Amino acid sequence: MFVKICGITSEDDALLAVAMGADALGFVFAPSSRQVAAGHVRDIVRRLPPEILTLGVFRDEAPQRVVEQVQTAGLGGAQLHGHETPEDARFVRARVGFLVQAFPAGADALRRSDEWGADVILIDSPTPGSGQVFDWSLAEGAPSGRRILLAGGLTPDNVGDAIARVRPWGVDVSSGVESSPGRKDPRKVRAFVAAAKAAGEDLEHDHAPTGALYDWQEEGG
Numbered sequence: 197m198f199v200k201i202c203g204i205t206s207e208d209d210a211l212l213a214v215a216m217g218a219d220a221l222g223f224v225f226a227p228s229s230r231q232v233a234a235g236h237v238r239d240i241v242r243r244l245p246p247e248i249l250t251l252g253v254f255r256d257e258a259p260q261r262v263v264e265q266v267q268t269a270g271l272g273g274a275q276l277h278g279h280e281t282p283e284d285a286r287f288v289r290a291r292v293g294f295l296v297q298a299f300p301a302g303a304d305a306l307r308r309s310d311e312w313g314a315d316v317i318l319i320d321s322p323t324p325g326s327g328q329v330f331d332w333s334l335a336e337g338a339p340s341g342r343r344i345l346l347a348g349g350l351t352p353d354n355v356g357d358a359i360a361r362v363r364p365w366g367v368d369v370s371s372g373v374e375s376s377p378g379r380k381d382p383r384k385v386r387a388f389v390a391a392a393k394a395a396g397e398d399l400e401h402d403h404a405p406t407g408a409l410y411d412w413q414e415e416g417g
Protein backbone atom coordinates (compact mmCIF):
# COMPACT_ATOMS: atom_id res chain seq x y z
CA MET A 197 0.00 0.00 0.00
CA PHE A 198 1.48 3.29 -1.16
CA VAL A 199 1.21 6.03 1.48
CA LYS A 200 1.46 9.75 0.75
CA ILE A 201 1.60 12.37 3.49
CA CYS A 202 0.46 15.73 2.17
CA GLY A 203 0.72 19.31 3.40
CA ILE A 204 4.35 19.08 4.54
CA THR A 205 5.68 22.50 5.56
CA SER A 206 8.92 21.74 7.41
CA GLU A 207 12.01 19.62 7.14
CA ASP A 208 11.27 18.04 10.51
CA ASP A 209 7.85 16.84 9.34
CA ALA A 210 9.26 15.59 6.04
CA LEU A 211 11.96 13.54 7.75
CA LEU A 212 9.45 12.31 10.32
CA ALA A 213 7.04 11.07 7.65
CA VAL A 214 9.85 9.30 5.80
CA ALA A 215 11.13 7.69 9.00
CA MET A 216 7.60 6.42 9.69
CA GLY A 217 7.45 4.71 6.30
CA ALA A 218 5.76 7.20 3.97
CA ASP A 219 6.37 6.61 0.25
CA ALA A 220 5.52 10.11 -0.94
CA LEU A 221 5.26 13.66 0.37
CA GLY A 222 3.10 16.51 -0.89
CA PHE A 223 3.93 20.23 -0.73
CA VAL A 224 1.02 22.62 -1.21
CA PHE A 225 1.68 25.56 -3.55
CA ALA A 226 -2.02 26.40 -3.83
CA PRO A 227 -3.44 29.07 -1.49
CA SER A 228 -3.74 27.28 1.85
CA SER A 229 -2.75 27.44 5.48
CA ARG A 230 -0.17 24.84 4.38
CA GLN A 231 1.20 26.85 1.47
CA VAL A 232 4.96 26.68 0.97
CA ALA A 233 7.43 28.47 -1.30
CA ALA A 234 9.53 26.71 -3.92
CA GLY A 235 12.86 27.73 -2.36
CA HIS A 236 11.85 26.33 1.04
CA VAL A 237 10.67 23.08 -0.56
CA ARG A 238 13.93 22.76 -2.49
CA ASP A 239 15.87 22.89 0.79
CA ILE A 240 13.68 20.12 2.24
CA VAL A 241 13.74 17.90 -0.84
CA ARG A 242 17.55 17.93 -0.88
CA ARG A 243 17.53 16.14 2.48
CA LEU A 244 15.22 13.32 1.42
CA PRO A 245 16.13 9.85 0.15
CA PRO A 246 15.81 9.72 -3.65
CA GLU A 247 13.24 6.93 -3.57
CA ILE A 248 10.68 9.21 -1.90
CA LEU A 249 8.22 10.62 -4.43
CA THR A 250 7.85 14.36 -3.89
CA LEU A 251 4.89 16.22 -5.40
CA GLY A 252 3.95 19.87 -5.73
CA VAL A 253 0.22 20.37 -5.13
CA PHE A 254 -1.56 22.99 -7.29
CA ARG A 255 -5.09 24.17 -7.91
CA ASP A 256 -6.10 26.00 -11.10
CA GLU A 257 -2.54 27.25 -11.60
CA ALA A 258 -1.28 28.10 -15.10
CA PRO A 259 0.36 24.95 -16.50
CA GLN A 260 3.64 26.70 -17.31
CA ARG A 261 3.78 28.09 -13.76
CA VAL A 262 3.23 24.56 -12.36
CA VAL A 263 6.17 23.31 -14.40
CA GLU A 264 8.40 26.18 -13.24
CA GLN A 265 7.56 25.66 -9.58
CA VAL A 266 8.12 21.90 -9.74
CA GLN A 267 11.46 22.36 -11.45
CA THR A 268 12.60 25.16 -9.12
CA ALA A 269 11.76 23.06 -6.06
CA GLY A 270 13.41 19.94 -7.48
CA LEU A 271 10.25 17.90 -7.05
CA GLY A 272 9.46 14.54 -8.63
CA GLY A 273 6.13 15.59 -10.08
CA ALA A 274 2.89 17.52 -9.76
CA GLN A 275 -0.52 16.92 -8.21
CA LEU A 276 -3.31 18.96 -9.80
CA HIS A 277 -6.48 19.64 -7.82
CA GLY A 278 -8.45 22.12 -9.85
CA HIS A 279 -10.40 22.35 -13.07
CA GLU A 280 -7.43 21.50 -15.26
CA THR A 281 -8.32 20.32 -18.77
CA PRO A 282 -6.85 17.12 -20.20
CA GLU A 283 -4.62 19.38 -22.34
CA ASP A 284 -3.34 21.25 -19.26
CA ALA A 285 -2.63 17.97 -17.50
CA ARG A 286 -0.81 16.46 -20.47
CA PHE A 287 1.27 19.63 -20.86
CA VAL A 288 2.38 19.37 -17.23
CA ARG A 289 2.92 15.59 -17.34
CA ALA A 290 5.19 15.89 -20.37
CA ARG A 291 7.43 18.40 -18.59
CA VAL A 292 7.57 17.24 -14.95
CA GLY A 293 7.65 13.48 -15.52
CA PHE A 294 4.98 12.37 -13.05
CA LEU A 295 1.40 13.50 -12.60
CA VAL A 296 -1.29 12.88 -10.03
CA GLN A 297 -4.65 14.26 -11.17
CA ALA A 298 -7.29 14.73 -8.49
CA PHE A 299 -11.03 14.31 -9.04
CA PRO A 300 -13.77 14.96 -6.50
CA ALA A 301 -15.55 11.75 -5.59
CA GLY A 302 -18.65 11.29 -7.70
CA ALA A 303 -17.59 13.77 -10.39
CA ASP A 304 -18.65 12.81 -13.94
CA ALA A 305 -15.08 13.48 -15.06
CA LEU A 306 -13.84 10.60 -12.93
CA ARG A 307 -15.25 8.11 -15.46
CA ARG A 308 -13.27 9.90 -18.23
CA SER A 309 -10.14 10.39 -16.15
CA ASP A 310 -7.98 8.42 -18.62
CA GLU A 311 -8.13 11.52 -20.85
CA TRP A 312 -5.91 13.45 -18.40
CA GLY A 313 -2.99 11.05 -19.01
CA ALA A 314 -2.05 10.97 -15.32
CA ASP A 315 0.16 8.34 -13.73
CA VAL A 316 -2.15 8.19 -10.71
CA ILE A 317 -5.82 9.17 -10.24
CA LEU A 318 -6.53 10.78 -6.87
CA ILE A 319 -10.10 10.52 -5.60
CA ASP A 320 -10.65 13.19 -2.97
CA SER A 321 -13.42 15.05 -1.19
CA PRO A 322 -14.74 18.13 -3.05
CA THR A 323 -12.71 20.37 -0.71
CA PRO A 324 -9.12 19.09 -0.75
CA GLY A 325 -7.17 19.24 2.47
CA SER A 326 -10.34 19.82 4.50
CA GLY A 327 -10.42 16.56 6.41
CA GLN A 328 -13.90 15.79 5.05
CA VAL A 329 -14.78 12.15 4.47
CA PHE A 330 -16.96 11.30 1.46
CA ASP A 331 -19.17 8.32 0.76
CA TRP A 332 -16.58 5.73 -0.29
CA SER A 333 -19.06 4.05 -2.64
CA LEU A 334 -18.55 7.09 -4.93
CA ALA A 335 -15.01 5.84 -5.61
CA GLU A 336 -16.57 3.05 -7.69
CA GLY A 337 -16.82 5.48 -10.60
CA ALA A 338 -13.07 5.25 -11.17
CA PRO A 339 -11.80 3.57 -14.35
CA SER A 340 -10.53 0.03 -13.99
CA GLY A 341 -6.89 -0.86 -14.36
CA ARG A 342 -5.54 2.44 -13.04
CA ARG A 343 -3.54 3.39 -9.96
CA ILE A 344 -6.07 4.92 -7.56
CA LEU A 345 -4.97 7.07 -4.63
CA LEU A 346 -7.69 7.63 -2.04
CA ALA A 347 -7.87 10.79 0.11
CA GLY A 348 -10.45 12.80 2.00
CA GLY A 349 -10.70 12.79 5.75
CA LEU A 350 -8.61 9.68 6.27
CA THR A 351 -7.28 9.13 9.79
CA PRO A 352 -5.39 6.41 11.63
CA ASP A 353 -8.80 5.13 12.80
CA ASN A 354 -10.62 4.93 9.47
CA VAL A 355 -7.89 4.23 6.91
CA GLY A 356 -8.11 0.46 7.37
CA ASP A 357 -11.86 0.46 6.66
CA ALA A 358 -11.36 2.78 3.70
CA ILE A 359 -8.76 0.47 2.16
CA ALA A 360 -10.90 -2.61 2.71
CA ARG A 361 -13.87 -0.89 1.08
CA VAL A 362 -12.27 0.93 -1.88
CA ARG A 363 -9.23 -1.31 -2.46
CA PRO A 364 -7.06 1.55 -3.73
CA TRP A 365 -3.45 1.39 -4.86
CA GLY A 366 -2.54 4.00 -2.24
CA VAL A 367 -3.82 6.49 0.33
CA ASP A 368 -3.16 10.19 0.88
CA VAL A 369 -3.65 12.16 4.10
CA SER A 370 -3.08 15.61 5.48
CA SER A 371 -5.56 16.82 8.12
CA GLY A 372 -5.88 13.44 9.82
CA VAL A 373 -2.24 13.35 10.87
CA GLU A 374 -1.91 16.98 12.00
CA SER A 375 -1.69 18.57 15.43
CA SER A 376 -2.62 21.93 13.83
CA PRO A 377 -2.83 23.09 10.18
CA GLY A 378 0.58 22.54 8.62
CA ARG A 379 2.05 20.70 11.61
CA LYS A 380 2.22 16.91 11.65
CA ASP A 381 1.66 14.91 14.83
CA PRO A 382 4.33 12.17 15.06
CA ARG A 383 2.02 9.71 16.81
CA LYS A 384 -0.72 10.18 14.22
CA VAL A 385 1.71 9.84 11.33
CA ARG A 386 3.13 6.65 12.79
CA ALA A 387 -0.32 5.19 13.46
CA PHE A 388 -1.61 6.15 10.01
CA VAL A 389 1.27 4.59 8.09
CA ALA A 390 1.12 1.43 10.20
CA ALA A 391 -2.65 1.06 9.75
CA ALA A 392 -2.48 1.67 6.01
CA LYS A 393 0.38 -0.77 5.46
CA ALA A 394 -1.38 -3.43 7.58
CA ALA A 395 -4.62 -3.01 5.63
CA GLY A 396 -2.64 -3.27 2.40
CA GLU A 397 -1.16 -6.56 3.57
CA ASP A 398 -4.65 -7.82 4.37
CA LEU A 399 -5.73 -7.01 0.81
CA GLU A 400 -2.82 -9.00 -0.59
CA HIS A 401 -3.80 -12.00 1.51
CA ASP A 402 -7.45 -11.74 0.56
CA HIS A 403 -8.11 -14.43 -2.04
CA ALA A 404 -11.55 -13.19 -2.94
CA PRO A 405 -10.89 -10.28 -5.30
CA THR A 406 -14.01 -8.35 -6.12
CA GLY A 407 -12.98 -5.11 -7.77
CA ALA A 408 -11.17 -3.74 -10.76
CA LEU A 409 -8.67 -1.96 -8.53
CA TYR A 410 -7.65 -5.29 -7.07
CA ASP A 411 -7.36 -6.78 -10.56
CA TRP A 412 -4.80 -4.14 -11.47
CA GLN A 413 -2.67 -5.01 -8.44
CA GLU A 414 -2.93 -8.72 -9.24
CA GLU A 415 -1.54 -8.03 -12.70
CA GLY A 416 1.58 -6.56 -11.12
CA GLY A 417 0.92 -2.88 -11.72
Ligand SMILES: O=C(O)c1ccccc1NCC(=O)[C@H](O)[C@H](O)COP(=O)(O)O
Pocket residue numbers: 202203222224226227228229230253254255277320321323324325326327328347348349350368369370371372
Ligand atom coordinates in the same frame (compact mmCIF):
# COMPACT_ATOMS: atom_id res chain seq x y z
O1 LIG B 1 -4.08 21.06 1.86
C1 LIG B 1 -4.58 22.02 1.28
O2 LIG B 1 -4.89 23.05 1.90
C2 LIG B 1 -4.86 21.96 -0.18
C3 LIG B 1 -5.25 23.11 -0.84
C4 LIG B 1 -5.52 23.10 -2.20
C5 LIG B 1 -5.40 21.93 -2.92
C6 LIG B 1 -5.00 20.75 -2.27
C7 LIG B 1 -4.74 20.76 -0.92
N1 LIG B 1 -4.37 19.61 -0.25
C8 LIG B 1 -4.32 18.33 -0.85
C9 LIG B 1 -4.06 17.30 0.19
O3 LIG B 1 -3.63 17.57 1.27
C10 LIG B 1 -4.35 15.88 -0.10
O4 LIG B 1 -4.20 15.57 -1.45
C11 LIG B 1 -5.73 15.50 0.34
O5 LIG B 1 -6.67 16.41 -0.14
C12 LIG B 1 -5.76 15.35 1.84
O6 LIG B 1 -6.96 15.73 2.40
P1 LIG B 1 -7.30 15.58 3.96
O7 LIG B 1 -6.55 14.38 4.47
O8 LIG B 1 -8.77 15.41 3.98
O9 LIG B 1 -6.83 16.82 4.62
